[in-house]
Amino acid sequence: MNLDAIAHNTALFTERARTAVMAVVKADGFGHGMIPVARAALDNGADWLGVTSCAEALRLREAGITAPVLSWLHAHDTDFRRVIAATVDLSAASCHHLARIAAGAAEAGMTAMVHLKVDTGLCRNGESPARWPALVALARRLEQKGLIWVRGVWSHLVNAGVPGHLRTARQVELFDQAVALARAGGLDPQVRHLANSAAGLGLPGCRYDLVRAGIGLYGVEPVHGRTFGLRAAMTLHGRVILVKRVPAGTGVSYDHRYVTTVDSTLALVPIGYADGVPRTVGGRAEVWCGGRRHPVAGSVAMDQFVVDLGTGSTRLGDEVVVFGPGSRGEPTVTEWAGWADTIPHEVFTRLGDRIPRRYVGECRTRGVQPDREGR
């Protein structure tokens, strides 16, 4: 994990977006390690951190991070007392959730900082435009009681990665209406936010007061057909633990879905689908070993996969790069996502605990240890 890449990408967001930046560090920092990523981002210009759960928010606070944190996905019966006491901002996507937050604030004896979420078209989390006035009215009443303060209004885009998408224009329109209704209802939201990475970099009209940077922070270019100079932070690699020579026509791994075409050298790598490497990529995916790409032979197993080096050779302990920045010719996470018929977000976040996270980079500072730090 290259924390300098996180630093570079954060700086790129702040320079390009010219607004505040939230580093989205949910799901263990997209699999990169929440605490080291959060620190690297905050040290390099990020103002906010974004997570989905109260547990994640509390982990940030327990690590000593005092920056603003927004937590945005909560069960109907969440007990908000601890996160409110820990000064975590909370998203409210319905009157029910807002009332629950207010109850937590009353019990904690504090004012909860709230971001009202409007559903502008994703049809996922967020209050519908039809019910938005009721949410605003309740928020105003609770503000007057001193239980909450509506610091933000926010929403999430459907097609941010597709420049010029008509739906985005409609979402911006609905978002502006929601903000206007909030203001007309007596609220004064200071942090309006709609943009994810793609919009933050590619759609100036969506940036408002804050850009929520997720996948771009980790170095994946988020806009179709455009590059902004982001740097990949993660290199996933393993080592060869067994080498064997086999004749042409040898079946490899379960069901022998892969058969060698020439007398080959096979290398075994101890990473499998239990570690998050997609099972079905055999026959399509490639890895980098000995200075060139080689195919993953047959199905990925729970704990291991086989590489077909063909007429090439390898030795025990040699490095096998599954994906990385691509600068040496190794596959990127975007290629792996394509082979697995998914998106880089899923490839990153599936990587399990058995894969040690090691951190490199100048900005590996402030309490970050060389291995498995901050988790």
Ligand SMILES: Cc1ncc(COP(=O)(O)O)c(C=O)c1O
């Ligand atoms: C609500 C919300 N905002 C922002 C992000 C970051 O999006 P991206 O990874 O496309 O930058 C996510 C990611 O899942 C999200 O759920």
